[in-house]
Amino acid sequence: MLGVSRSGYYAWRERPESKRAKRRKRITKRIHQIFVKSRRLYGSPKITQILRQEGERVAQKTVAKIMRENQLRSRTVRKYKATTYSNHDYPVQENVLNQTFVAERPNQVYMADITYIPTDEGWVYLASLMDLYSRKIVGWRAGARMTKELCIRALEQAYERQDPTETVLHHSDRGSQYASHDYQDKLREYKMVGSMSRKGNYFDNACIESFHSIIKRELVYLEKFKTREQAIRRIFEYIEVWYNRERVHSSIGFLTPVEFERRYFHAIRAAAS
Numbered sequence: 614m615l616g617v618s619r620s621g622y623y624a625w626r627e628r629p630e631s632k633r634a635k636r637r638k639r640i641t642k643r644i645h646q647i648f649v650k651s652r653r654l655y656g657s658p659k660i661t662q663i664l665r666q667e668g669e670r671v672a673q674k675t676v677a678k679i680m681r682e683n684q685l686r687s688r689t690v691r692k693y694k695a696t697t698y699s700n701h702d703y704p705v706q707e708n709v710l711n712q713t714f715v716a717e718r719p720n721q722v723y724m725a726d727i728t729y730i731p732t733d734e735g736w737v738y739l740a741s742l743m744d745l746y747s748r749k750i751v752g753w754r755a756g757a758r759m760t761k762e763l764c765i766r767a768l769e770q771a772y773e774r775q776d777p778t779e780t781v782l783h784h785s786d787r788g789s790q791y792a793s794h795d796y797q798d799k800l801r802e803y804k805m806v807g808s809m810s811r812k813g814n815y816f817d818n819a820c821i822e823s824f825h826s827i828i829k830r831e832l833v834y835l836e837k838f839k840t841r842e843q844a845i846r847r848i849f850e851y852i853e854v855w856y857n858r859e860r861v862h863s864s865i866g867f868l869t870p871v872e873f874e875r876r877y878f879h880a881i882r883a884a885a886s
Contacts, residue, residue: 640664640671641679648685652855654831656680656687670691671822689830709808710784714748714820719874720777722812723751723805725768726818727759730848732838739828739848740767740790743821744775746877748862749870750777750824750852755845761790765799772803784808786818828856 647660655663657677664671680686697728711840716722722745738759742752752771756763768783783805784793791809800807810818832851838844858871865873 614886615648633783637679640669640675641683643667643669643682644676644679644685650678651860652831653685653688654696654860659861659863659867662863663861665866688835707808709782709806712819714745718742719744719746719749719877720775720781721746722782722784723771724818724821725764725791726821726825727788727790728829729759730755730829730833730838730844731839732844734785734839734841737838737841737844737848738763739825740764741821741824741852742767742771743824744874745820747870747874748820748824748865748875749857753848753852755848757841759790761793761796764790765796766795768799768803777803781805782808784810784818786810824856 632724643664644660647663651659657673657680660680661671661673661676663674710722710724724743724745725741727738727740730739735757736759737755737757739753739755741750741764743784744751751774752767753769753770754763754767781803783800785808787809788797797807828848828851832847836846836847856870858869861867861869862873866878
């Protein structure tokens with residue numbers, strides 16, 4: 614009926630698998646592995662880069678096609694983001710950073726922001742500080758109230774963890790928590806230079822805003838938290854295990870923040886020896 618001879622059919626069935634078919638099967642298996650390891654969050658751009666780092670010459674279109682054929686779809690979603698309260702009488706710092714989102718070393722620029730996370734008990738407020746060089750979250754604190762004390766504890770954690778030896782430029786929005794006298798006193802104690810975004814210009818604080826968008830797409834909007842304690846535990850795991858140590862970032866050559874920072878200090882030590 615198909616116009617194929619019996620001998621031709623059996624010859625086709627017994628024919629060895631081609632190198633191309635074997636390679637596609639191997640790549641498909643590896644895509645599955647990377648996708649699962651990423652918590653089903655990575656799309657084709659990141660998976661393509663990881664494959665290339667492993668020595669595979671593969672096009673992103675090929676990876677995207679394989680993912681579609683195998684129904685591997687990133688589970689991230691997009692929603693709105695709230696902002697801090699900037700109508701206050703505290704002094705406002707000059708915008709020193711001025712959207713220069715480039716750092717030459719760790720502990721040169723920290724970016725700070727607050728975001729909101731819903732639970733059945735009410736909001737959890739997350740105050741975070743990011744190192745602009747490595748995109749590492751160097752300090753964070755979460756709690757039931759959006760206070761200056763919450764932001765100060767995040768700043769204290771960043772300072773204790775990183776122990777910066779040179780001046781740090783600290784950039785935030787104009788929120789009352791960051792403009793407060795207590796927070797500014799802490800910056801002076803740590804010999805940090807303050808910088809603040811222009812009013813209503815969210816692009817001035819884009820990197821840390823981007824992190825809060827990511828944690829919402831990859832964690833908050835995918836889970837429902839019954840208690841604040843549950844949310845804070847999951848935030849801890851997301852930041853300390855996943856984001857800093859396992860999640861690759863396109864802006865730092867598809868490395869993790871911890872690995873990118875480690876390579877910097879390794880290069881410094883090697884140059885000094």
